[in-house]
Amino acid sequence: MDNKILIVDDEESICEILKYNLELEGYSVTISSSAVNALQLNLQSFSLIILDIMMKDMDGYEFALRIKNDPRTEFMPIIFCSALSSEDSRVKGLNIGGDDYIVKPFRIREVMARVRSLLRRTQMVKSHESQNNAPTEDPDIHFKGLSINMKNKLCFIDEQPIKLTKTEFELLVFFLSNPNCIYTRKEIITNIWGRNDEVTERAIDTNITRLRKKIGEYGSYLITRLGYGYGFEEVSSK
Numbered sequence: 600m601d602n603k604i605l606i607v608d609d610e611e612s613i614c615e616i617l618k619y620n621l622e623l624e625g626y627s628v629t630i631s632s633s634a635v636n637a638l639q640l641n642l643q644s645f646s647l648i649i650l651d652i653m654m655k656d657m658d659g660y661e662f663a664l665r666i667k668n669d670p671r672t673e674f675m676p677i678i679f680c681s682a683l684s685s686e687d688s689r690v691k692g693l694n695i696g697g698d699d700y701i702v703k704p705f706r707i708r709e710v711m712a713r714v715r716s717l718l719r720r721t722q723m724v725k726s727h728e729s730q731n732n733a734p735t736e737d738p739d740i741h742f743k744g745l746s747i748n749m750k751n752k753l754c755f756i757d758e759q760p761i762k763l764t765k766t767e768f769e770l771l772v773f774f775l776s777n778p779n780c781i782y783t784r785k786e787i788i789t790n791i792w793g794r795n796d797e798v799t800e801r802a803i804d805t806n807i808t809r810l811r812k813k814i815g816e817y818g819s820y821l822i823t824r825l826g827y828g829y830g831f832e833e834v835s836s837k
Contacts, residue, residue, distance in 0.1 A: 602718055603644060605629045607637045607662065607681065608651035613703070617649060617680075621705050621714070623785040635661040642672050647718060652681040652692070659696060667696040667764060674752055674765055676717050680705065690802045694809075696764045698792070716793060740775045742833070744818045747772060756815060766791070767810045774821060774831035802827075 604621055608614050609632045618628045621794040629645070631637035634657035642648075648666070650671040652659035659679060666672045678699040689700045699713050744757040751767060754761045763771065769791050782790070784800040792798050807829055811818030822832050 601647040603629065603650045604714070605640065605642070605652065606638065606643045607634055607648060607654075607659070608631045609633065609654045610651065613680075614652075616707065617710065620711060624711060624715075626714075633657075634659065637662065638665065642666065642675065645675070647676045647678065647714065647720070649678050649680050649714075650697075652679060652683055652688070660691065660716065663692070663695045663697060667831065676721050678713060678717065679708070685742050686799055690799060690805060693766065693798060693802045694764070694805055696766060698765070700798075720793065740772065742775055742778075742817070742820075751828075754801065754814075756817070761813055762809070764806075766806050767813065768811055770806055771814070774829070778831045781824045781827050783828040789802060 604626050606614050606617050606628060608617075608630075611632070614630045614632070618630060621628045629640070631640065634654050650659045650663060663677055665677075666675055666677065673696075673717075677697045677699060679697045680701045680703060681688065681692075682703040683689075684702045689702075693698050698717055701710060701713065739749055745755070746755045746758075747768075748755070749772070754763050754768060754771065770787070773787070773790055784803045787803050788798045788800075796802065807821065807823075811821050813823070820831055820833065822830055824830065
């Protein structure tokens with residue numbers, strides 16, 4: 600197994616517990632007790648980052664924002680692991696681009712299961728992309744002037760790039776790939792994150808609101824069906 604995992608946390612005991620159990624499963628693990636120092640590492644070499652939030656020099660939110668704003672690492676999978684247990688904290692972490700959120704104190708078996716699940720999903724995406732490298736098989740998605748380049752994970756409106764977070768990008772791909780269907784919030788969570796109790800329905804609402812704003816005129820096609828959920832209709836609601 601060649602997956603490399605970076606743990607960014609200033610609690611030594613937490614780091615050692617995670618490192619010991621991850622290495623038992625065959626992962627290569629690097630620990631950094633400082634988010635500032637972690638930024639000096641070759642972050643592109645890692646398959647996953649497990650990230651604390653409350654750290655002295657730079658908190659996990661800021662670290663994650665820097666990761667997501669760097670084109671070289673914007674699609675890096677991140678699991679937040681924090682003692683902050685409020686819904687607002689979880690929503691903020693997921694909105695920044697976190698793929699999962701684990702509350703301390705945690706059960707190590709659950710952490711291992713979530714790590715395996717996230718890496719498995721990431722590997723499935725990479726495998727799918729490698730099978731579609733030929734230009735004639737490029738699975739790009741188009742709707743009028745809105746286009747998505749799946750290979751490079753880019754979104755364009757009238758050939759102008761639109762910056763989306765990983766979650767916003769995956770939501771847009773999901774809706775454009777399944778037009779004229781209404782999905783409940785729970786169905787959306789299952790399709791984007793898998794079975795994840797930490798992702799709240801409020802997080803879906805927040806991400807869709809932000810996505811609507813970013814895609815401009817095409818936001819009117821992303822509809823809300825009160826009492827049911829969301830969908831992408833090919834006829835504008837305006």
